[in-house]
Amino acid sequence: xxxxxxxxxxxxxxxxxxxxxxxxxxxxxxxxxxxxxxxxxxxxxxxxxxxxxxxxxxxxxxxxxxxxxxxxxxxxxxxxxxxxxxxxxxxxxxxxxxxxxxxxxxxxxxxxxxxxxxxxxxxxxxxxxxxxxxxxxxxxxxxxxxxxxxxxxxxxxxxxxxxxxxxxxxxxxxxxxxxxxxxxxxxxxxxxxxxxxxxxxxxxxxxxxxxxxxxxxxxxxxxxxxxxxxxxxxxxxxxxxxxxxxxxxxxxxxxxxxxxxxxxxxxxxxxxxxxxxxxxxxxxxxxxxxxxxxxxxxxxxxxxxxxxxxxxxxxxxxxxxx
Ligand SMILES: Nc1ncnc2c1ncn2[C@@H]1O[C@H](COP(=O)(O)OP(=O)(O)OP(=O)(O)O)[C@@H](O)[C@H]1O
Ligand SMILES: N[C@@H](CCO)C(=O)O
Numbered sequence: 001x002x003x004x005x006x007x008x009x010x011x012x013x014x015x016x017x018x019x020x021x022x023x024x025x026x027x028x029x030x031x032x033x034x035x036x037x038x039x040x041x042x043x044x045x046x047x048x049x050x051x052x053x054x055x056x057x058x059x060x061x062x063x064x065x066x067x068x069x070x071x072x073x074x075x076x077x078x079x080x081x082x083x084x085x086x087x088x089x090x091x092x093x094x095x096x097x098x099x100x101x102x103x104x105x106x107x108x109x110x111x112x113x114x115x116x117x118x119x120x121x122x123x124x125x126x127x128x129x130x131x132x133x134x135x136x137x138x139x140x141x142x143x144x145x146x147x148x149x150x151x152x153x154x155x156x157x158x159x160x161x162x163x164x165x166x167x168x169x170x171x172x173x174x175x176x177x178x179x180x181x182x183x184x185x186x187x188x189x190x191x192x193x194x195x196x197x198x199x200x201x202x203x204x205x206x207x208x209x210x211x212x213x214x215x216x217x218x219x220x221x222x223x224x225x226x227x228x229x230x231x232x233x234x235x236x237x238x239x240x241x242x243x244x245x246x247x248x249x250x251x252x253x254x255x256x257x258x259x260x261x262x263x264x265x266x267x268x269x270x271x272x273x274x275x276x277x278x279x280x281x282x283x284x285x286x287x288x289x290x291x292x293x294x295x296x297x298x299x300x301x302x303x304x305x306x307x308x309x310x311x312x313x314x315x316x317x318x319x320x321x322x
Contacts, residue, residue, distance in 0.1 A: 019084055027050075038051050118254070131190075166283075172272070181269065200214065
């Protein structure tokens with residue numbers, strides 16, 4: 001249950017007095033999600049989501065909230081943060097930073113086909129291009145520096161062969177990140193966590209439409225190729241084995257490249273980037289598994305899935321970028 005901090009209708013009414021979003025119609029807790037408290041908030045002007053941030057502090061939030069505002073104002077389908085009469089997009093409720101964003105239409109698709117892959121690929125490329133002139137530069141906080149720092153913390157919990165692979169992969173990624181070639185890859189604001197549960201689809205089963213991308217709270221500036229690799233490792237695989245499905249990956253990558261063609265440098269970096277994207281989630285899942293935060297009440301995601309994906313990507317890369 002992702003209501004860690006309960007909010008009642010009186011709280012919502014008094015919060016809404018600070019906005020021009022009309023009167024409260026209904027308030028309903030959202031059960032999914034493991035990071036934040038989320039409520040669907042219906043008012044006389046529309047449908048919104050009220051989030052109370054359980055992990056991020058007020059000082060850490062402007063990057064995410066301003067990035068979503070920038071993208072929404074550039075017609076990328078993302079939640080649009082709403083401002084108070086005083087122009088504040090970050091407020092406070094029950095001692096937690098909070099925000100009200102527009103509710104996007106649709107549901108997640110946990111068994112995506114080629115059509116879903118193509119919609120996400122094309123929209124991701126448009127998002128990358130729209131983020132180019134976003135002025136704030138906050139790095140991906142769970143990027144290569146975090147991997148280097150965290151490997152010695154999680155490796156002692158692993159069997160010897162897994163610990164060896166972890167150390168070897170982190171060393172390869174640290175070395176790659178220091179090269180001029182990697183530093184020159186196209187980069188900018190990236191979602192960094194665009195899994196199947198962070199994309200909504202509207203339309204009909206036969207003709208899905210992209211509802212939007214949600215949950216930007218792991219976003220940061222990184223190579224765009226990293227964002228693509230994170231997606232391919234979740235959207236375009238056989239989840240039982242972790243193997244890439246060529247039909248799904250082709251649909252994703254072709255749609256992405258139609259909006260923003262890949263460069264030769266990205267083609268060269270691709271095999272290692274697929275490994276980086278697997279390493280990132282193996283490590284964060286290991287960290288959550290072995291070093292849970294005191295407030296964490298829900299079961300962490302299974303780390304062994306991404307250990308398997310990383311092993312496969314290290315063994316071979318079955319696909320090339322278009
Ligand atoms: N702007 C939005 N529009 C529509 N639905 C939303 C929106 N934001 C959140 N939701 C719904 O709330 C659910 C939980 O949101 P979210 O995934 O952001 O949770 P979280 O706890 O913040 O993050 P995490 O995915 O890391 O656990 C989503 O699966 C989606 O159903
Ligand atoms: N997408 C992450 C969870 C954090 O959003 C994972 O699957 O490990």
